[in-house]
Each structure stands twice: as structure tokens, then as C-alpha cells.
Amino acid sequence: MVVSEIPPINITARNTRIIPFEYEYYEPRSLKEVLELLDRYGDQARILAGGTDLLVKMKARLVEPRVVINVKKIDGLRYIVEDGEQVRIGALTRLRDVENSELVKKYIPALHDAVKSMGSIQIRNMATIGGNLCNASPAADTAPPLLVHNAKVVLSSVGGDRVLPLAEFFKGPGLTMLKPNELLREIIVEKSIAGSSAFKKVSRVAVDLAIASAAVYVEVEDGFIRNARIALGSVAPKPLRAVKTESLLRGLRIDSREVLNALKTIDEEISPITDVRSTAEYRRYASKVLVLDALEVAYARLKGGVHG
Template identity: 35%
Template sequence: MIPSNFDYVAPATVSEAVAALAQGGEDAKVIAGGQTLMPVLRLRLAAPSVLVDLGKIEELRGVREDGDSLVIGAMTTYYALLRNSLISKHALLLAEATRTVADPQIRHRGTLGGNLAHADPAGDLAAPVLALDATMTIVGPSGARTVPASEFFVDYFTTALGPEEILTEIRIPKHTDWPAHYEKMHRVAQAWSIVAVAATVEVDQGTVAQARIALTNVAPTPTRARAVEEALIGQPASDELIRTAAEHAAEGIDPISDGNADAEYRSHLARVLTRRAVATAAGV
């Protein structure tokens, strides 16, 4: 199919982009990498009056250090994340999840900010960002504000972004040299996850010093597995410990049911995949 008619602007700065969104009103739409939006436009599931393309805003690209944090531009592609040494050293969990996203063509075009702003429950990068305690920088007509990842994801395909706001940066505290693993259950290669688990663990002299674990596509938003983390921290790393801790993976969560899996199966997958992800990350 062919998209419905729309105006197109490609601003060179964030302020120009925000102004274009404000001028376009409620029917304006932002396009980042376009890997989700373009098919939606072609099917006419979305019909924006104006499309604001962020592709020419260079300040939204790249990874830099800022003290104890990494700052990642929202327009940084998956491919750039995988090639960046700062990511592999200080936020390995994000790289591990990014490796599982679709195929090389998608990874060259898709962007971290676009993935997070789209807020698909099955999207692979929201859970690691949540696990790593990231903070989102959002810019709108009233200026910049910050939102922790724990408050950014609101519901299915819904975030804390206002209609005239743009996600500009993702700030991640450094988890330097923490081993990490992203365990994903999907029907076929390159498909969306049915359930996935993001886990990064710091083991000090055989004891779990710190653990960060989050679940993908178990609930309408990514979910932090706090009970698993609490069961692990301070205990000698062992297979028995991890098996016991993983039983808490779905604790406090009301799992979703859809055509891929019902709530009971998702709870089961959460426990199994958590055990695998934590065991791999902890080297057990």
C-alpha cells in the first residue's frame, strides 16, 4: 500500500524539531530509524499530517562518558552500539541485547531512542535500559527534563513523552566490566521475543555483590525482577542459589496473555530464562 499524504520536515537541530512538532500539532509524528514507522505508514495504520525526521540532527548521535555515566544519543544506531568500546566495557548488557535485534539491515538503521520511544512490550532494549537504571533526557517546548527508566515506560506503546517532546539522550550509570547476558525465547530467528531476560551480575570473590535483572514481554512494560536480585545479592554464587532465586522471577507481576503465550506459560518462561541468563552472566 501507499501511505496517505503528509508533509515532511528534516530539522538540523533539536530546537527546530521541537518547533516542528509543536507546529504540526497532535497529528505530527517523529521518525528516527523508521524500521517500525514505515511499515505502519504503508498499511495506513498511522496517518500523520507531518513527519519530523530526526536523521540530520548530529547532536543526537554517539556515545560519550560523563563522569560515572555513559550518555548515548537517541539517534545512535544498534550497529553503532555494538561497535562502541565504551558500551562493551561499561554497559555490556545493552550490547548483549542489541545483538539479538532483527538482522544486520535493521541494526544499521534502527536507533536506540526509536526503540525506547516506541515502547513495544516485546522490544529488546527497554529491559536492559531498565536493569541498568538509565535516565532519559526529554526535550520539549518547556525545555529539558529527565525521567528515570522506571517511570518512562507507562503502558503498551506508551511512554512519558508528551506529544511535542523528543527523547534526546539515554544516560546509563557505568557498570564497568560487569558480565551480562540476554536470554531470549522466540519462535524463529530475528522474531520478536515471547519472553526475554536481561541480566548483569557482579561477582566478587565468589559472592554475588550486585545483580540487575529485568524482563521483556512478560507485562505491558519491561519489569525489574527485584525479588530475584534480592535473593542473589550477598550470597555465594552457585547453581542452587540461582535456581532458587529464579523462582521469584514473576513475583508481583500480572503476566499478559496473547496469541504467542498465555500468562501461565509466560510465568514459566520468566523463571527458566532468568535462571539461564543469571547463570551465564555469573559464570556458574
């Protein structure tokens, strides 16, 4: 059926919400082509991957790129592979792939928790892990788990690759260290071998954006915390590690009151705001509870050897 035989109804802003401006559209088939396009157009271009953030922003005219580069047709950037003590995740891996991955469930349990809590099935089938990071929302749920697993990001450009710790990748709401000609290509994640991890968030309804979120990685020896890493979302301009609190946790009995006391330090490390989703005060309170809950789940996983 060729549709030109049916007279189309004109699509206008009156009958549906359209993307209200024109742009050039590219659909490169290889990484090399993408990088060349990015090199040519720089910050005039936007990368379209899952589209679940970009198209919302374009419809609302929050961004008006002159060039849109759809990268989803590129093969070879959608993978989750084991590599020694690391797991490598291609930037175009769908959140649903991450959720269904046995490797992630076993070695990055906090990330499994996080993607399960993100959006609906429909969104998880479209959205990519690279897109979630590059969108750089303070509420990006994949960020805290990746931060506690010491993730690094591989940024590619025509000039070659550079590797950056994820903790240095975020600059602020919507802002990253990506140069205009760079593409996030891969995420390298440390496996939990000696320890385990967990992620918790509070949101208004199940598929909603986080009001606050926390990921914890913990190693425990004879009931004492040997090593702990904490990352928090939605409580600062960017997802961040609570390194001071982490250092205070080291050496404490995991089930002691001292842990609760140490968590009070989180207050000094975060700078939550009041917005449509919640108040700064509630976020301060919730982040401590979330860390405690995540700590408990991670410890239970460690003891039971069970994941998921």
C-alpha cells in the first residue's frame, strides 16, 4: 500500500503537538560517520538515541537543534560484556537490556535495582543507558549505582578516545564534560566481587522521577564495614558521591547505631532544593533513610550470596 493515495490530514499545532521547528536529520550507520558529523556540526547537533528525553525537550522547545543525529542504527554499541574485573556496557544499550542482563544482576546489583524502577516498560524498551547519563539530570537513576561501582565513561571523537571517571563527567543539571564533538561510547563498570550493592529511591508513583535516590556499595568483614561507597541522586545539582560519610563508615559494625550517627554527615555533603516534586527538608531526611535501606539490602545480598 502506498499511502500517497490517501489524502493526508495536515498535521499542525492545532490538531496535535508537533515538533515546532525544522532541523536536518542524519542517520549514520557507523561510529566513524557519527563522529565526523559531530565534528562538523558540534553544538548545533543533538544526538538522538532513545528519544525519551530529547523529543520531550524538542516538543517543548527547550532545545532547538539545527541538526539531529539518530545513532540508533549503528551496530556494535549495544552490548553488555564481561571483561576481567569489569563489565563493559555499550552506550546504546537499552535500559530493558540492562534490566534483563544476568551479568548486571550478578555483578552490578544496584544498577539492576535502578533500571527496574525507571519509567514504564515502553520507556525502558526505548531509552538507552548512555542517553540517561548524557541527559545529566540530577535525578538520573543509572548514575548513583554506576558511581558506587567506580564507573568510567569512554568518550570518542574523530581525534580518538578519552576515559573519564563518571564522578567527573557530570557538571550540573543537563551539563557534562562532553565536548561538542564527542560521543559517549562505552561505560566501564567495576564488578562487585568482595562486596555487594543496592539502590533505593522514593518517588510519588512507581514509574516516576526520583524525589531522592541512593546507591550503596559495601564490603563487610566479620560484621564490620571494610569499605563503603555511597552515591546520591536528586539532592544536588548533579549525582554525587558522599565521600566524607563513606570514610566515617569504615570500621563500624554494620548493624550498630554508630552507622546512623555517621549518616548524619550526609547533610554536609548534599545541597537539595525545593521544587515541584518535593522539599529540600524532606530530601535531606529521605536521603539518609535511603542510604540506610540500601545498606541493609546490600548487606543481605552479601550474606546470602543472593542477588536481585
